[in-house]
Amino acid sequence: MSIITPPEAARAAGLTRQKHAGASATRGKRTAKLAVLHIALALLIAAAAVWAYHFFQPVQFTHPDFDAAAVSGAPEVDERYGYSTLTVDEEYAVQLCGVPANDGQTVELNLTNPADNGVWFRAEVLDEGGETLASTGVLRQGEYLPSVTLSRPLTERETPVTVRIVAYEPDTWQSRGNVNLNLTLYLNFS
Secondary structure, three states: OOOOOHHHHHHHOOOOOOOHHHHHHHHHHHHHHHHHHHHHHHHHHHHHHHHHHHHOOOOOOOOOOEOOOOEEOOOOOOHHHOEEEEEEEOOEEEEEEOOOEEOOOEEEOOEEEOOOOOOEEEEEEEOOOOOEEEEOOEEOOOEEEOOEEOOOOOOOOEEEEEEEEEEEOOOOOOEEEEEEEEEEEEOOOO
16 A cells, blocks of 8 residues: 655645745735835824924923013002002002003003012003004012003004003912003193
8 A cells, every 4th residue: 555645645636736936925015015004104103293292392481571660669640640450359450540641652651560469460552453562571569660662652642552461470470361451542641
């Protein structure tokens, strides 16, 4: 009795051996396509991370300077200038002239941060279009700023402006909110 080996039995049955070279080529192509896809995906993720780091990086806050022209104490102001107090909350009040004297470019706001205030603040004077005409440095409690100089002189008899007060928590510089005050500046009012 002769022993038939598996390859001889397969030949006898008319079976041929499968060529693995073709299957390996297909598998190799598929592996190469997957590798290219993975590399492209990794590059896309890296590009998205760089983009996000660039555009969503927290901005470093640089606090404004204290006003060098600030005076300690409170001003003596004639009542015709409408010097009064605007109370925002129990620790946040602003004092200034509602009808400030001016020479057309220097406005005597007498902006005051009361001594018992719990905030520091600064001010911006804006025209009707929102353009900044003047800005101050930060005033600590118990300081006032006698006047601000406008970036351009007043030309109209009456000029509506907004005085924006920007308040900060002392030492931490966290925002305590903004307050907008609408005033009218009367040219050469004294």
